[in-house]
Amino acid sequence: DAEITQSPRHKITETGRQVTLACHQTWNHNNMFWYRQDLGHGLRLIHYSYGVQDTNKGEVSDGYSVSRSNTEDLPLTLESAASSQTSVYFCASSERVLAGGWDTQYFGPGTRLTVL
């Protein structure tokens, strides 16, 4: 069965360190997204990609970067981790549909990141 996985599931790091969170999907979806989830804020979009070599900034992209070298993976890098980046991070993927249509986002299980 197709799936979307994230690793690690839990990570503790120190302020200033570089951290990379992995996201791998076997749906063969073009669209991939990274969100962070914080109490009172719901899911906020960090970065997204519509295909290989395509990356775009979301509403809370400062301090984060992504790269898309293949269809299956969209790793999220925190360049210099800050305590404000302590959060639960979710990766999602979806199939591209015609403009004005809708699609289903499939979410990974999440990575809980703590920055000390």
Add this chain to the structure above:
Amino acid sequence: TQLLEQSPQFLSIQEGENLTVYCNSSSVFSSLQWYRQEPGEGPVLLVTVVTGGEVKKLKRLTFQFGDARKDSSLHITAAQPGDTGLYLCAGPTSGTYKYIFGTGTRLKVLA
């Protein structure tokens, strides 16, 4: 900027009670979705409503899209402990494949 506001934020009810959760915006959406998220997991899509006034039923869950396509509601009949979770509404941003999410309603159903 498109925003989705959900109410209530928290809801704790007894098994067997009915409840309604609301998702409101000042913007028109081409469709709205409802997701449920259980602790330690990612959100899972429950339903998509695409036509103003549309009503969809999923067992004891009834979803409605407002006539003006600016709001949606989720009604649960005879809630059960298995309904416990975070309910999120989501809508596509105009002209893109991105979605914005509401702040969520955290439901707890007590046995």
